[in-house]
Amino acid sequence: MRILKLVIWDLDETIIAGALEEGDEGINPAAADAMSQLRQRGVLQALATQNQPQVFQAAVDKFGWEDLFVQTEVDLAPKAKKLRRILDRLGVDPLDATLVDEDPFERDSITAQVLGISAWSIADLQAYIENKTVTVTEEGRRRPAMYIEQQARARDEEATDNYLDFLRSCDIRIKIRSYGQEDAERVRELLTRTHRMNLGVLPVAEAIARLNQPGEHHVVVAEMRDNYGDMGRCGVIHLRADGSNEGIIESLAISCRTRARGLSLAMLAGLLRHPRVEFKRFRCRYIFNGFNRPLRLLLMVAGFKPQAGTDELMLSNGQLTNMELPDWVHLSYGSV
Amino acid sequence: MAQFEQGRVIDQVTKLNGKHASSKGELIETVIHLIAMTLGNNGGKIKPETPLFSSHGVFDSVGLLEFVLRLEDTFSISIPDEDLDPDVFQSPQTIVTYLNSRLQQDA
Numbered sequence: 001m002r003i004l005k006l007v008i009w010d011l012d013e014t015i016i017a018g019a020l021e022e023g024d025e026g027i028n029p030a031a032a033d034a035m036s037q038l039r040q041r042g043v044l045q046a047l048a049t050q051n052q053p054q055v056f057q058a059a060v061d062k063f064g065w066e067d068l069f070v071q072t073e074v075d076l077a078p079k080a081k082k083l084r085r086i087l088d089r090l091g092v093d094p095l096d097a098t099l100v101d102e103d104p105f106e107r108d109s110i111t112a113q114v115l116g117i118s119a120w121s122i123a124d125l126q127a128y129i130e131n132k133t134v135t136v137t138e139e140g141r142r143r144p145a146m147y148i149e150q151q152a153r154a155r156d157e158e159a160t161d162n163y164l165d166f167l168r169s170c171d172i173r174i175k176i177r178s179y180g181q182e183d184a185e186r187v188r189e190l191l192t193r194t195h196r197m198n199l200g201v202l203p204v205a206e207a208i209a210r211l212n213q214p215g216e217h218h219v220v221v222a223e224m225r226d227n228y229g230d231m232g233r234c235g236v237i238h239l240r241a242d243g244s245n246e247g248i249i250e251s252l253a254i255s256c257r258t259r260a261r262g263l264s265l266a267m268l269a270g271l272l273r274h275p276r277v278e279f280k281r282f283r284c285r286y287i288f289n290g291f292n293r294p295l296r297l298l299l300m301v302a303g304f305k306p307q308a309g310t311d312e313l314m315l316s317n318g319q320l321t322n323m324e325l326p327d328w329v330h331l332s333y334g335s336v
Numbered sequence: 337m338a339q340f341e342q343g344r345v346i347d348q349v350t351k352l353n354g355k356h357a358s359s360k361g362e363l364i365e366t367v368i369h370l371i372a373m374t375l376g377n378n379g380g381k382i383k384p385e386t387p388l389f390s391s392h393g394v395f396d397s398v399g400l401l402e403f404v405l406r407l408e409d410t411f412s413i414s415i416p417d418e419d420l421d422p423d424v425f426q427s428p429q430t431i432v433t434y435l436n437s438r439l440q441q442d443a
Contacts, residue, residue, distance in 0.1 A: 261396040288417060296420055297400045301389045306418045 001118045003193055004128065006092045007038055008083055009069075010101035011049035011056070014122065020055050027063065030122045034100075037129050039068065042140035044090060044147060046071040048082040048099075070147040079106065080113035087114075090147060091256055093195065093291075100125050137186045139232035146257070149229035153260075167260060167328040170226040174263075176270045177334045179211065179219035179236070186233045187211065187221065190253040195291040197254040197264060197298065199284060207238065207251040216241030220274045222267050224257065231257045237271040239279070247277060249284035252295070262326035264298050269323050270331045272315075282315045363435055367428045370410060371395075374403040384429040389422075400425070407431070413438055 009015055015031045018024025038045055047069045049056060056074045060066060071089055073082035079099075087094055094116035101107050107119035120128070139146075153170070160166040179187065191204045202210070211219050222235035234255040239247040252271075258264040272282060284304070286296055303323065304313035325331070368382050374395075389395050395403060408415055424434045 259398060261399075263396075265396065286417065293417075294398060294401050296417055297404070300420045300422050300425065301396070301400065303422050305423070306421055308418075311417075 001098065002093075002095045002195075004043055004098065004132070005096040005193070006044040006046060006087075006090060006098075007125065008086055008097060008099045009035075009045060009047045010079075010099065010103070010106065011047060011051060011059075014100060014102045015047075016059075020051050020059055025059075025062070028122065030126060031100075034122060034125050034129060035068065039144070040141075041129075041134055041136055042143035044070050044092070044144055046073075046086045046090070048073045048079055048086065050074075050076050050079075067144070067148070070144050070151075080110060083110060083114050083117065087117075091259070098125070135185050137189055137232075139186055140189065142230070142232065146229060146231060150257070153226075153228050163261070164328065167262075167326070170228070170260075170328070171330070172226045172260075172263065172328060173224065173330045173332065174267055174270055175223045175332050175334055176220060176274055177223070178274070178276065179221050181212075183221050183233060183236075184208070184211070187219075187236050190233070190236050190255060191251060194253040194255055195289075196256060196294040197252075197258075198289075198292055198295060199249060199252040199286065200289050200292055201285045201287055202251060210240075210250060211238060218247070218274070218277050220271050220277065222254075222271055224263075224267070231255075234258055235267045235271060237268075239277060239282070241279070242283070245280040247279035247282045249282060252284070254295070254298075263329060265301055265323075266325045266329040266331060268298060268302050269320065269325055272320055273331075275333060280317050282317075282320070284313055285311050286313055287311060363432045364428055366410065367407075367431050367435070370406045371403060371428065374399055374406060382428065384432075385427050387427055388425055407435075411435060411439065 009031075012019040012021075012024075015028060015035075016024055017026040017028045035045060045068055049072075051059075051074060053074050056072070071086045073085055075082070083099060086092075087097060094114055098118035098120050099107065099110050100120050100122060101110070102121055104121075107121070110119045111117060134140075157163065157166050188204070188208055191198065191207050210217070218237075218239040218241075220237050220239075221233050224231045224234045234257050236251065236253055237249060238251040240250050242248050252268075254264050254267055258267055282304075284299070286292075286299065288296070299313055299315075302315065303319040304315045306312075307314055364384050368384075371382055371388070389400065404415055404420075407413075419434070424430055
């Protein structure tokens with residue numbers, strides 16, 4: 001387990017103290033308590049069960065779970081297949097997810113079939129929650145709602161004939177502004193939770209410590225929203241001046257919420273074009289960490305060129321200025 | 337090499353190598369085909385000089401990642417990070433130039 005982003009619940013004999021189809025309707029109090037705590041922390045919750053859909057729906061209505069589970073798989077498919085569908089649909093890496101199931105056979109079976117995923121009993125989950133104190137950011141609290149908004153986006157996208165027209169209809173707005181103290185926890189979250197679009201050259205603790213250094217340091221954050229909802233602070237960059245002309249990118253993380261075409265590029269360009277950032281060129285190191293090749297490709301798309309014989313990449317300000325951005329993204333700049 | 341069904345490319349050839357796509361014409365056809373597979377269309381609008389990632393280019397970074405993986409798989413090569421250069425991936429034509437040099441090196 002890297003960081004707990006998603007809990008996939010089993011239903012019968014785990015959440016339910018018994019089996020729904022046999023008429024048992026009592027909720028396991030330990031499960032109810034854990035579900036409530038996960039919700040407060042913004043951990044995504046999904047559910048996989050072999051119950052009949054109408055039986056499950058009756059439970060959803062009875063217990064008020066409409067907004068609790070961001071994804072449910074209710075059919076007779078093998079559990080491993082259902083878990084893979086949930087992970088794929090939510091874009092969560094198995095290393096960041098756990099199945100909670102009271103049946104030890106199911107737990108062992110799933111960890112053997114879905115590489116990287118954890119499988120816990122409710123007691124394991126309770127122990128994790130008790131040992132892991134967290135500060136919940138606004139984005140963290142809204143995370144389950146954001147995934148539900150993302151599903152609405154995906155449904156509308158599938159229903160449209162023209163993807164670009166759909167993107168233009170979304171009214172996507174990215175606001176770029178300087179970092180403030182109130183952003184510290186969210187920036188920590190971005191640097192910790194983001195794996196694919198994270199430069200990750202510095203250990204997170206050191207990257208955090210460097211954010212508040214005096215002198216020629218620029219930390220810029222990006223917020224994003226569209227017609228479907230507010231995605232909050234999705235991107236951060238920390239630039240350090242090296243002489244008067246060159247900006248070294250010390251940290252860069254962009255949330256996977258920018259997956260629609262052109263959004264991550266627009267966000268990166270927006271961060272680098274912040275009015276207080278006036279460098280003739282930008283330089284960064286890139287070290288592959290097993291997950292962050294998408295960031296390497298984003299840097300390439302933005303025009304960063306590899307420097308022979310080093311692990312460094314370079315972008316000139318001229319290229320940045322000339323970079324044409326998608327017309328379906330509205331960039332603006334503001335203060336904290 | 338490929339047939340089209342309901343706008344989707346059904347690939348019948350999963351592995352190519354220098355022997356199967358040795359001429360420049362075959363290489364460009366294969367590269368455009370792989371781009372089309374990544375995009376889920378028939379590649380009809382993609383020309384050898386089509387920019388792959390201008391603002392209205394065909395790829396974002398996620399699509400590009402999938403395309404790079406397809407290139408590596410199809411030609412049985414590994415593309416190192418230092419070769420992820422905007423000049424190399426500018427268009428199908430520049431990719432073919434790169435592939436030619438790689439396939440000659442590996443021959």
